[in-house]
Amino acid sequence: MTxxxxxxxxxxxxxxxxxxxxxxxxxxxxxxxxxxxGTVKAMLPASVAATGAQIVLGNTYHLMxxxxxxxxxxxxxLHRFMNWPGPILTDSGxxxxxxxxxxxxxxxxxxTFQSHIDGSTQRLTPQSSIEIQHQxxxxxxxxxxxxTPFPATHAEAAASMRLSxxxxxxxxxxxxxxxxxxxxxxxxxxxxEDLRLESARALTDIAFDGYAIxxxxxxxxxxxxxxxxxxxVPALPADRPRYLMxxxxxxxxxxxxxxxxxxxxxxxxxxxxxTAQAFTWRGELNLRNARHRDDPRPISEGCACxxxxxxxxxxxHHLIRSDEILGAMxxxxxxxxxxxxxxxxxxxxxAAQSLADWCAGFDEQQAMGDIAAV
Amino acid sequence: MTxxxxxxxxxxxxxxxxxxxxxxxxxxxxxxxxxxxGTVKAMLPASVAATGAQIVLGNTYHLMxxxxxxxxxxxxxLHRFMNWPGPILTDSGxxxxxxxxxxxxxxxxxxTFQSHIDGSTQRLTPQSSIEIQHQxxxxxxxxxxxxTPFPATHAEAAASMRLSxxxxxxxxxxxxxxxxxxxxxxxxxxxxEDLRLESARALTDIAFDGYAIxxxxxxxxxxxxxxxxxxxVPALPADRPRYLMxxxxxxxxxxxxxxxxxxxxxxxxxxxxxTAQAFTWRGELNLRNARHRDDPRPISEGCACxxxxxxxxxxxHHLIRSDEILGAMxxxxxxxxxxxxxxxxxxxxxAAQSLADWCAGFDEQQAMGDIAAV
Numbered sequence: 001m002t003x004x005x006x007x008x009x010x011x012x013x014x015x016x017x018x019x020x021x022x023x024x025x026x027x028x029x030x031x032x033x034x035x036x037x038g039t040v041k042a043m044l045p046a047s048v049a050a051t052g053a054q055i056v057l058g059n060t061y062h063l064m065x066x067x068x069x070x071x072x073x074x075x076x077x078l079h080r081f082m083n084w085p086g087p088i089l090t091d092s093g094x095x096x097x098x099x100x101x102x103x104x105x106x107x108x109x110x111x112t113f114q115s116h117i118d119g120s121t122q123r124l125t126p127q128s129s130i131e132i133q134h135q136x137x138x139x140x141x142x143x144x145x146x147x148t149p150f151p152a153t154h155a156e157a158a159a160s161m162r163l164s165x166x167x168x169x170x171x172x173x174x175x176x177x178x179x180x181x182x183x184x185x186x187x188x189x190x191x192x193e194d195l196r197l198e199s200a201r202a203l204t205d206i207a208f209d210g211y212a213i214x215x216x217x218x219x220x221x222x223x224x225x226x227x228x229x230x231x232x233v234p235a236l237p238a239d240r241p242r243y244l245m246x247x248x249x250x251x252x253x254x255x256x257x258x259x260x261x262x263x264x265x266x267x268x269x270x271x272x273x274x275t276a277q278a279f280t281w282r283g284e285l286n287l288r289n290a291r292h293r294d295d296p297r298p299i300s301e302g303c304a305c306x307x308x309x310x311x312x313x314x315x316x317h318h319l320i321r322s323d324e325i326l327g328a329m330x331x332x333x334x335x336x337x338x339x340x341x342x343x344x345x346x347x348x349x350x351a352a353q354s355l356a357d358w359c360a361g362f363d364e365q366q367a368m369g370d371i372a373a374v
Numbered sequence: 375m376t377x378x379x380x381x382x383x384x385x386x387x388x389x390x391x392x393x394x395x396x397x398x399x400x401x402x403x404x405x406x407x408x409x410x411x412g413t414v415k416a417m418l419p420a421s422v423a424a425t426g427a428q429i430v431l432g433n434t435y436h437l438m439x440x441x442x443x444x445x446x447x448x449x450x451x452l453h454r455f456m457n458w459p460g461p462i463l464t465d466s467g468x469x470x471x472x473x474x475x476x477x478x479x480x481x482x483x484x485x486t487f488q489s490h491i492d493g494s495t496q497r498l499t500p501q502s503s504i505e506i507q508h509q510x511x512x513x514x515x516x517x518x519x520x521x522t523p524f525p526a527t528h529a530e531a532a533a534s535m536r537l538s539x540x541x542x543x544x545x546x547x548x549x550x551x552x553x554x555x556x557x558x559x560x561x562x563x564x565x566x567e568d569l570r571l572e573s574a575r576a577l578t579d580i581a582f583d584g585y586a587i588x589x590x591x592x593x594x595x596x597x598x599x600x601x602x603x604x605x606x607v608p609a610l611p612a613d614r615p616r617y618l619m620x621x622x623x624x625x626x627x628x629x630x631x632x633x634x635x636x637x638x639x640x641x642x643x644x645x646x647x648x649t650a651q652a653f654t655w656r657g658e659l660n661l662r663n664a665r666h667r668d669d670p671r672p673i674s675e676g677c678a679c680x681x682x683x684x685x686x687x688x689x690x691h692h693l694i695r696s697d698e699i700l701g702a703m704x705x706x707x708x709x710x711x712x713x714x715x716x717x718x719x720x721x722x723x724x725a726a727q728s729l730a731d732w733c734a735g736f737d738e739q740q741a742m743g744d745i746a747a748v
Contacts (some may be wrong), residue, residue, distance in 0.1 A: 038692060042699040044680055067667065067692040075670055075688050083684035274699075293441065296449055304416055310457035314449050316442040318412060324700055325416040325648075 002209040003140060003182035005241045013233065013260040018349055019055075019241055021087040021123070022137035022180025023079060026054045028241065028262040029346050031253065031339045032089060034270060037062045038072070038082045041270050042332045045084045051305070051333065052340035053140075053362040055087040057265045060132050061096030065115050065122065069135040070131050088132045089140035089265070093172075093180030095214075095246070098147040108148060108163070117293030125311060126167035129176040130183075134176065141175060141183045143168045148190050150218040156212065157190030164188045165202040171208050184243060190215060191224050193231040200235035209239040213261075217247045222255065229259040250279060250342050252364060254359055257346050269339045273332030276320045278307075280338065281365045285313075286333065292317040305337035338339075376583040377514060385729040386438045387607065387634040390721055393429075394460040394514035396443035396554025397453060400428045400614065402636040403720050404723045405713045406463060407628065408644060411436045412446070412456045415700070416706040419458045425707065426681070429461040429513075430496055434506050434548070435470030437507035439489045439496065443509040451511030463514035463639070466503045466545075466560075469588075469620070472521040476724060480520060482537070500541035501548040508550065515549060515553050515557045516586065517542045522549060522564050524592040531564030538562045539576040546580050556583030558617060564589060564640055565598050567605040574609035585610045586617040587635075596626060602634040624716050625740060631720050643713045646707030650694045652681075654712065655739045659687075661705065666691040679711035 004020030019026040033040045033048055033058045037234075042047050048056060048230035058078050063069055072081050078088055081318070099105060103123070110125030129144035145164035148157050154209075168185045173181040185203035189195030203211060213232055216225045229244070236242055243263035244256050253264050269279060276288040281299045287299075295313040303309075307316060307330035319327030342362075349358035390447035407414045407422055409430045414422045432452050437443055446455050452462055468485075471478060475487035475496070484499030498506075522531050542559045549557040559577035563569030570711030577585060587606055590599045603618070610616055615636035618630050627638050629634040643653060643739060650662040654674045660664070661673075669687040677683075681690060681704035684686035693701030716736075723732035 027494070037698060039698050039700040042703070044700070044703065045684065066696060067688070071668065071688070074668065081686070081689050081692075082688075093662070100661045205460070244560060277705065294445065294448065306420070310419065312449060312455070314441070314445070315412070315455050315457075318455075322411045322440060324411060324413050326413040326418070329703065344684060366693060 001177050001179050001240075003180060004241065004355060005210070007239065009351055011350040011353050012258065014257050014346070014350050014355050015260060015262060016350045017241065017262055020180070020261070021055075021182070022178075023085060023087045023139050024054065026087055027347060029257045029343055029350075030055060030263055031343045032057045032263065032265040033269045033336055033339075034059075035082060036267075037066065038078060040336070042274065042328045043083060043270075043336065047333060049086065049338065050086070051337045052344060053336065055086055055089060058082075058088050058090045058136060058138065059096060060090050060093035060129060061100065061135070063125075063136060064093065064132050065117050069132040071237035073135035073137070074266070077135075079137055085124040087139040088137070088312055090136055090228045091245070092129045092133070092142040092144040094129070094145045097124060098149075102336055103338055108166075110144075112147075115200065120260070126170040130171050130174040139181055140210065141181070143183065143185050143208070145186045145188060145214060148188055148215045149218060150190065150215070150370060152190050154192050154195070157188075158195055161171070161188040161195050161199050162191070165199060168203060169206050172208070184208055184210040184212050184241075185230055186214040186245070186312055187236075191220055193228070196232040197235050200232055204235075208240070210243060211236045212243040212245050214245045215243065217252065222252060225252070226255055226259065229256055229261065233260040237310045238340075251363070253342065254346065254362055258355065260357060261352050269335035270332050272327045273335045276331065277335075278325070279335050280370070281362075281371045283366050285332060285370060287316045287327075288312060288320050289317075297335055301340070303334065303341070305334045307334040375551050375553050376555060377615075379580060379584070379613065381613065383725055384726045385727050386632065387554035388631050388720070388724050388729050389410060389634060389636060390724045391615065391636055393636070394554070395429075395556070396552075397459060397461045397513050400461055401721060403631045403717055403724075404429060404637055405717045406431045406637065406639040407710055407713075408433075408639055408641045409456060409458070410641075412452065414710070415612070416702045417644075417710065419456060420424040420457070420709065421672075421707060423460065423713045426718060427710065430454075430458055430465060432462050432464045432472060432510060432512065433463050434467035434503060434510070435474065437510060438467065438506050438712065439456065443506040447511070451509075453511055454474070457742065462511070463618070464507045464510055464512035464516065464638075466507070466516040466518040467498050468503070468519045469521045471498060472523075482540075484518075485520075500544040504545050504548040513555055514584065515555070517545045517557065517559050517582070519560045519562060519588060522562055522589045524564065524589070524594060527558045528566050528569070531566055532569050533561075535562040535564070535569050535573050539573060542577060543580075545579050546582070547636065549710050558582055558584040558586050558615075558729050560586040560588040560619070561606055561610075562589050565594055565602060567602070570606040571609050574606055578609075578611060582614070584615040584617060584637075586619050590618065591621045591626065596629065599626070600629055600633065602629055603635065607634040624713070627738070628720065628736055629718065643709035644706050647709045648702045650701070650705065651709075652705055652742070653709050655736075657740050657743050659744055661687060661690045661701075662694050663691075673708055677708065677711060677715070679708045681708040
């Protein structure tokens with residue numbers, strides 16, 4: 001019953017592990033590309049897999065509104081719908097209700113809101129979110145929580161977190177346990193250490209299959225985020241996976257892995273890929289910049305993605321200036337490849353007990369910048 | 375010297391052949407996907423090749439304006455720039471000058487026009503078009519011609535065609551003959567049989583490596599187009615490839631192959647793929663239509679493209695309704711696959727001397743429509 005999680009090694013607080021689901025295993029630390037509306041934007045599923053990604057994230061909010069979770073269920077579930085045979089984690093919809101919907105009204109039992117697509121009135125509750133994720137066929141289901149606004153006072157963050165904890169308990173009751181499928185709880189509490197610990201205790205008492213840390217990377221800054229992780233992670237059960245939601249830039253991920261996080265998701269690599277940004281070991285490049293227009297070099301020497309093996313920066317610059325879809329396709333692929341390469345590097349360094357050195361090298365390279373640029 | 379062309383078989387007027395260029399061979403009859411600005415829109419080059427396409431078309435007009443032919447030349451030519459190792463045919467820019475540019479002024483020596491991108495003043499002449507195509511590295515270079523407006527009187531079409539013939543002669547002089555590279559002339563003359571024959575004679579006297587038929591599929595209708603082909607094709611040298619420019623829908627291509635055409639290009643499959651249209655053996659589907667939203671079937675059973683092997687019509691409908699890039703990617707791939715499958719079918723039928731039967735079956739299926747639709 002539930003998803004399996006084996007710890008394969010440690011280096012300091014960092015862990016190597018294997019998450020086992022009904023649709024296969026995931027080597028951790030892992031980065032999950034975001035497949036918002038049933039597609040990792042601008043990528044064929046086979047291309048996502050080719051980058052090394054083993055699990056993708058689906059969005060309950062988007063899919064319930066369009067095409068509808070019942071429809072996805074009738075069509076065989078999200079795996080078949082989007083042709084992704086591997087594991088899928090779905091979020092609960094809580095974050096998007098807060099960030100995308102209109103006329104939100106929160107009550108003790110859930111949230112009523114207007115669809116950002118057609119203005120229709122919709123409702124999500126701790127129970128209905130679980131039910132929708134079940135219809136989608138998620139390997140990992142997330143508890144429905146209230147996304148605490150940032151900034152929030154201690155009293156606001158406390159009230160929001162305690163509501164989410166009551167909802168977490170209801171979601172646990174609603175979740176139908178099945179072998180290979182799991183339910184994760186989400187630690188809230190804003191930037192307040194005491195609230196984060198209270199939340200971690202509450203969730204541990206309920207007993208989830210994994211523990212997420214929510215409400216970070218919302219503007220608090222990397223230092224504060226790492227401080228919250230330093231305080232929170234030790235309060236989570238060591239034998240269960242830990243997932244930092246919505247994070248982040250490569251350096252955020254590296255720092256969080258060092259603090260014991262196993263799973264990540266973020267729109268950063270895909271969204272950046274559609275806005276001419278490329279992530280590299282030497283920092284970020286904006287391919288729209290005119291300095292690339294005659295540059296025959298690839299984005300990154302040694303990168304296995306088709307943007308780097310097949311094309312110059314000059315060509316990518318041309319595609320972007322010409323608003324060609326292929327520009328978004330190639331940069332998205334590159335960024336997802338880079339994120340997976342970072343995760344592979346982290347896993348290898350943990351296995352080799354050389355994480356500190358690896359991270360020092362990573363930071364040094366990132367700081368160096370693209371000094372060889374034309 | 376020049377491109378090779380071997381006739382491998384005939385069935386009536388239809389021909390099987392092999393076009394040999396500096397970058398490889400092309401089995402004819404062949405359809406060339408259009409790579410306007412150095413990219414077959416929404417397709418990786420490897421995916422274009424995976425459909426069976428052996429040659430793509432590049433647009434002189436687009437590439438001279440952005441990123442500039444000299445730049446493409448400095449970066450190693452169009453093959454390297456777009457990472458297409460196979461043969462490339464470039465058009466001369468004449469058609470796009472007429473259809474896209476502003477403030478055109480035609481004189482006996484060329485055309486002065488304003489770029490549709492930045493308003494800059496540009497000029498193309500029979501000689502400079504050849505030079506630009508040389509900078510791009512085209513395997514097949516097209517003569518620069520005036521695109522005769524439609525409709526045009528006999529006198530207008532005659533004057534336009536004769537100007538193009540004078541330009542064709544200048545282009546031939548400007549073209550540097552090299553082994554594996556060829557220059558094609560373009561028959562003009564509008565819908566007038568006598569002018570088409572005069573044009574064919576003029577080009578044959580100059581002696582080109584292949585002969586294109588231009589100025590069709592501009593609104594004259596399929597019957598008129600086929601009539602022009604019936605009149606013109608017999609006047610072209612049998613031992614050289616024949617290229618019908620900018621054509622067309624599958625039924626146009628099938629009819630033109632029966633009339634002895636060897637090469638085709640058209641934006642139809644790629645443009646349709648970005649506007650929710652799918653071509654199939656049973657006619658066309660508009661995937662935006664609500665009737666597809668619960669349909670678990672692929673676009674076409676038996677099609678090898680990733681849209682058909684991996685996804686339902688319901689999923690494609692969802693992608694289109696959600697404005698997802700993947701929708702354009704999958705439908706473009708499908709349409710290019712279908713066009714290549716049609717060409718493969720035609721080549722097989724000519725080889726088997728069964729073209730009439732194959733075409734009867736094709737027409738019957740197309741007329742049948744998607745009767746099994748939900």
